[in-house]
Amino acid sequence: MKILVTVKRVPDPYAKVVPNTAGTDIAREGLQWAINPFDEIALEEAIRIKEAGKANEIVAVSIGGDECQEQLRTALAMGADRAVLIQITEWLDPTSIAHVLTRIYQREQPQLILMGKQAIDTDDNQVGQMLAALLDLPQATFASKIHIENGTATVERETDAGIETIRVPLPAIITADLRLNQPRYVALTGIVRARSKPLEVLPLAELGIAPQVRVRLLAVERPPARQAGKRVADVRELVRLLKEEARVI
């Protein structure tokens, strides 16, 4: 079985992100970057499936600029066998990313696509579902447990109502939630071994696709500063303020 895992480059989850001075994007200067944590969980799951003898190849794919090679190298160091970078020069919206991924799917023909449920930079939570629709494949989102057996995946997903267990025939798209697993530390030995693993760089044009971007990023701004609290003299004043100023009662 071949598993395709998506790897998005995002700002380090612990980095302090601020808008740039023009307010057109985040300030990228000096930022640390990482694999989207949900993608990392998806990759870890793929590695565990392979270690259990249920898969023989893991392909990591990223869509972005050349700098994404760093995250793909990390993916190779963790245990992916191959990596593919689809080079883009313009930002793509979730629909376009899903369209690009359909081409990767056709090219690679994996039996399983594992993705993070969302990326922590834009928090869209759309690509997995869109990709399933475009490919007309079953989907199991927000997976917190995955069991692969005889060409089907049994997936537990965390919902507000409780844990839901679903079964999907493969090939399918599964998106990883936070509690699916705890990704391993990257071993130095793995990094050194990754030197000889293939990392293919494909310009978007070579996939024969020209996505129509329908979402535009208008502005990036700080959330409004929280206003200082106010001391009130008694309950009577509190109720009055809640009614008249806050207008919540």
Add this chain to the structure above:
Amino acid sequence: MRTITLRGGEFLLREVEPAQVFTPEDFTSEDLLLAQAAEEFVRGEVQPRNEAIEKQEEGLTVRLLKKAGELGLLGADLPEAFGGLELPKTTSTLIAEKMSLQASFAVSWGAHVGIGTLPILFFGTPEQKQKYLPRLAKGELIAAFALSEANCGSDPLSARTKATLAPDGKHYLLNGEKMWTTNAGWADLFIVFAKVDGEKFTAFIVERGFPGVSVGREEHKMGIKGSSTRRVILDNAQVPVENVLHEIGKGHHVAFGVLNIGRFKLAAAALGGSKEALTIATRYAKERQQFGQPIANFGLIKHKLAEMATQIYALESTVYRTAGMLDEVFHGIDPLAPDANAQYREADEEYPVECAILKVFGSEVLDYVADETVQIHGGFGYTEEFHAAQIYRDSRINRIFEGTNEINRLLMLDQLMRRALKGKLPGLMEAAQAIRAELNQPQMPTPDPIDPLEAIGKYIVNAKKAILMTAGMAVEQVGTELEEKQEIVAHLADCLIQLYAMESVWLRTRKLQQKGLDITIPLAMTRVFAYEAFDTIEAHARRALHAFAEGDMLQILLAALKRYTRRTSEVNTMALRRQIADYVLQHERAWMAGGK
């Protein structure tokens, strides 16, 4: 013969170009990935267990070391043939920096991979290497280095531990007690030094399980409480003859041979610890409110943060420049070659002066940073409720172990002289003579260049001459008594430390500039550091001259010193430091090159 940019000690005589030195900005993305892997391990597994480590929870440090071994974190410096990763010295130094974010663990790790493991790599027989190194690389065995004794610390050759050949001719019987052995509580093997027949100082590989080997109780230390420090007791300890390490009577090669690298690595560890402390101090300064505002707003707090960042930048520049030099001499040694050990030894013996400089400079930068971290925390810094107190306690040992800073200061001049006598420092005598000739010529003072980096370049050239002049005169005037007049030697050592750091900073900032990177903050730090270093060099040289010359001779020498330390430019260190502090406050860390 491989090409070496600068031989050991040659920095005092020659100029190099920025392109010839290694800087942290030269790391590849793979190097950074390796460092990140080390950092994630320490932040994820080690730091959260700080309290348990400090209490020496049973088995914890060994478990962490074994886990580090599984991840390859014990094998950076070892050849692939012996289970290591065979990384360049630059990369292994970066890993050492990242492994040092919890001081006790850093010491346990450092003793294992450094003075515990390297003696076998540098001096072992092929059989010893094959038997021990792969298991040390994996963490299956933990190593320790047992040299000091109760009455023999700075003077290791006075050791009293004895080795006698047993009547069976197959074993040595070792008797004696070693002190301050790091990792003793959990080590599986010890590099032990003993005198064969009470005379021939010799190294042995001693397994913990050999009959007659035991360890004492834990020492109650001021800091690095989570590291194990015990006596190793050898009571007719039976050590097979094949466990003699290197030649009988040549134990001093082993003892001193790994200390250079050990001293260098200590500076890398001090760098990691200093950066961590700066971040902690900065966050506290931003949180702590006094007079209705964060104390970070105040000039004297900004001064401290900026000075910490500047010292860290200087240490970092110095550490990685030296790592690059070490890499030049260690690179390409075939670990399986019949003369591999001789090659390792030659490489290791190239930079004792630079390694001693780094040991002193690194430990003193860390001490300064730790001290100011406590100071910024005020009264809270004096309680164990905050991490600052632990940083302060943990820092202190660095000025003591791996050769006290006093011993290392004395070593610098001693090693320079030895290298010169052995012909390993060509040009020293010529340089000293050229200065003498130059001093005999009248010279019209010229104004300093306006460009700050050019001006600093001129000061570096002049500082070298001032130091060569002072050291040369000290050797000539004081002669053999110089060994006894340690104060003069220490003044010269401080000159060398400041010069080496000042030049390393200057070269790095110029390299940044040549790479087209933003040098606003590096330039500010370079100016603050270089001007003060130049002042410090002048002051130490002046005091050295006063210590051995008098009358007309003193006046002539002081005039000569003035000629080389005169400067016509000055800097506004207050304004520069505020600029540096604002960077530190914004990023909550020491300076690093921005994204691409």
